[in-house]
Amino acid sequence: MEAYSSINSWGSWALLGLYLLFTLSASSFVVEAEDHYHDFVIQAKPVKRLCKTHNIITVNGQFPGPTLEARNGDTLVINVVNRANYNITIHWHGIRQMRTAWADGPEFVTQCPIRPGGSYTYRFTVEGQEGTLWWHAHSSWLRATVYGALIIYPKQNTSYPFTQPKREAPIILGEWWDANPIDVVNEATRTGAAPNISDAYTINGQPGDLYNCSSSETVIIPVDSGETNLIRVINAALNNELFFSIAGHPMTVVGADAAYLKPFTTSVIMLGPGQTTDVLITANQPPGRYYIASRAYFSAQPAPFDNTTTTAILEYKSAPCPAKKPTTPTFPSLPAFNDTGAATAFTTSLRSLSAVDIPKNIDVDLFFTVGLGLFDCPSGQTCGGPNGKRFTASMNNISFVLPRNYSILQAHHHGVNSVFTTDFPAAPPVQFDYTANNVSQALWQPVPGTKLFKLKYGSAVQIVLQDTSIVTPENHPIHIHGYDFYIIAEGSGNFNRQRDTAKFNLVDPPMRNTVAVPVNGWAVIRFIADNPGIWLMHCHLDVHITWGLAMAFLVENGVGELQALEPPPEDLPLC
Numbered sequence: 001m002e003a004y005s006s007i008n009s010w011g012s013w014a015l016l017g018l019y020l021l022f023t024l025s026a027s028s029f030v031v032e033a034e035d036h037y038h039d040f041v042i043q044a045k046p047v048k049r050l051c052k053t054h055n056i057i058t059v060n061g062q063f064p065g066p067t068l069e070a071r072n073g074d075t076l077v078i079n080v081v082n083r084a085n086y087n088i089t090i091h092w093h094g095i096r097q098m099r100t101a102w103a104d105g106p107e108f109v110t111q112c113p114i115r116p117g118g119s120y121t122y123r124f125t126v127e128g129q130e131g132t133l134w135w136h137a138h139s140s141w142l143r144a145t146v147y148g149a150l151i152i153y154p155k156q157n158t159s160y161p162f163t164q165p166k167r168e169a170p171i172i173l174g175e176w177w178d179a180n181p182i183d184v185v186n187e188a189t190r191t192g193a194a195p196n197i198s199d200a201y202t203i204n205g206q207p208g209d210l211y212n213c214s215s216s217e218t219v220i221i222p223v224d225s226g227e228t229n230l231i232r233v234i235n236a237a238l239n240n241e242l243f244f245s246i247a248g249h250p251m252t253v254v255g256a257d258a259a260y261l262k263p264f265t266t267s268v269i270m271l272g273p274g275q276t277t278d279v280l281i282t283a284n285q286p287p288g289r290y291y292i293a294s295r296a297y298f299s300a301q302p303a304p305f306d307n308t309t310t311t312a313i314l315e316y317k318s319a320p321c322p323a324k325k326p327t328t329p330t331f332p333s334l335p336a337f338n339d340t341g342a343a344t345a346f347t348t349s350l351r352s353l354s355a356v357d358i359p360k361n362i363d364v365d366l367f368f369t370v371g372l373g374l375f376d377c378p379s380g381q382t383c384g385g386p387n388g389k390r391f392t393a394s395m396n397n398i399s400f401v402l403p404r405n406y407s408i409l410q411a412h413h414h415g416v417n418s419v420f421t422t423d424f425p426a427a428p429p430v431q432f433d434y435t436a437n438n439v440s441q442a443l444w445q446p447v448p449g450t451k452l453f454k455l456k457y458g459s460a461v462q463i464v465l466q467d468t469s470i471v472t473p474e475n476h477p478i479h480i481h482g483y484d485f486y487i488i489a490e491g492s493g494n495f496n497r498q499r500d501t502a503k504f505n506l507v508d509p510p511m512r513n514t515v516a517v518p519v520n521g522w523a524v525i526r527f528i529a530d531n532p533g534i535w536l537m538h539c540h541l542d543v544h545i546t547w548g549l550a551m552a553f554l555v556e557n558g559v560g561e562l563q564a565l566e567p568p569p570e571d572l573p574l575c
């Protein structure tokens with residue numbers, strides 16, 4: 001009785017507190033968090049790379065696009081005006097978008113495209129995320145040139161959980177075609193063959209010293225002796241995982257995908273497209289110039305890939321002038337392109353900064369295969385893929401098909417039931433030796449469909465992501481929209497529930513929005529379905545999402561307004 005009444009009186013104090021908080025918050029929020037307003041004008045712009053000038057699609061004429069900066073807790077408002085001749089949408093990669101799925105951006109998933117001449121205002125709040133994210137177009141292959149950094153600083157009056165850096169610099173790794181990337185993907189879709197490989201990788205839009213006509217534009221990252229600086233590395237490449245290294249300067253990894261990590265030092269990092277890594281470097285070498293370099297980690301079986309190397313230069317401001325120009329900077333040692341050991345050594349070193357609250361009891365236990373496939377060539381046509389077929393890709397044997405005249409979220413919101421179904425399977429329809437090198441050809445052809453998996457609000461979800469060797473095994477960077485997840489284990493071969501459960505890290509696993517699922521291996525992730533809406537999950541190699549390596553979750557509303565998707569903005573583009 002006694003206890004009961006005291007709980008009751010605490011309850012009313014709490015209510016009074018809440019009441020005061022809400023009535024006072026109108027003024028206190030103005031001090032605490034900020035609104036950042038930006039105009040993004042999508043427009044074509046001539047840009048010279050690799051000795052040739054191309055008209056590329058840009059934001060505000062910039063390439064890479066503008067860097068957005070905010071603090072954890074701030075609201076961003078970005079008015080996108082489309083003055084280009086392509087449909088476009090913008091995705092804020094890694095932003096949780098709590099209850100604001102309408103602002104997430106994937107074309108035909110959460111919105112219809114912004115048509116040429118149209119506009120749409122994205123409005124969202126950063127909640128509980130600090131570090132480096134980025135934004136990119138999410139329509140066809142426009143993200144080849146439409147991307148930029150999104151930097152989230154700690155809340156007002158708080159600081160990094162590591163040495164305050166003297167300077168900070170984003171390094172965005174990109175991929176460049178000496179052609180219009182939209183033509184490249186359209187040609188591949190027409191023939192069924194793999195798209196042409198890129199002609200260069202770039203650092204902040206520049207290929208660097210090792211390519212033709214690029215040397216004088218090589219990006220310089222300035223440092224001064226004795227400084228410790230923060231480098232925010234983002235992999236914005238379309239189709240390649242990348243190794244990254246800086247000559248003479250070991251990197252202390254302190255964060256990834258806008259979550260802090262237990263610091264550790266390494267000479268090389270690996271990023272899948274979509275992933276970011278924050279590193280500290282200390283300028284303690286003889287003043288001079290040092291190469292920053294990046295090249296592919298390529299795990300597929302013999303297949304053509306862009307085997308070039310992009311560079312920038314770390315330059316000591318105090319370097320004596322003669323040392324700056326004529327001397328060749330020191331080059332870092334990068335792993336061989338197929339060094340899976342180096343990739344795995346890096347990804348398995350990541351740990352959350354401290355012990356985390358990870359879901360222990362699983363409500364929804366999922367097993368998804370990820371991999372390639374081949375469709376028979378439609379009769380009367382000739383196809384350019386292996387065995388005269390068309391390339392495809394799938395999860396659990398479903399090759400994802402985007403709707404064409406509705407977005408899935410709009411269909412869901414309006415109760416239109418002809419756009420998608422919710423029968424995505426919790427496990428592959430057939431179990432087989434997923435990583436064998438002779439998987440029966442009968443299993444190579446998936447089924448096309450727009451299938452979603454429904455999740456109850458608040459359910460604890462585990463997904464085993466299993467690579468298959470169909471056509472070729474490959475490391476797949478799997479990204480989930482609207483969620484971060486814990487990567488509790490990864491390994492090679494087939495996931496084995498008896499053996500591999502023992503490897504689960506339920507103490508301090510890293511939290512990310514994109515997991516590089518090992519080639520011919522598996523990764524296990526966990527998250528709580530606490531964000532209602534429609535959330536795309538896909539391979540962030542654009543060539544694979546083009547082929548259908550995707551699915552989507554439908555996360556239902558919970559109880560009350562704070563667990564429900566917000567109503568759609570009035571200017572949401574219609575199809």
Ligand code: C2O
Nearest residue numbers: 091093106274479
């Ligand atoms: Cu960074 Cu669906 O994407």
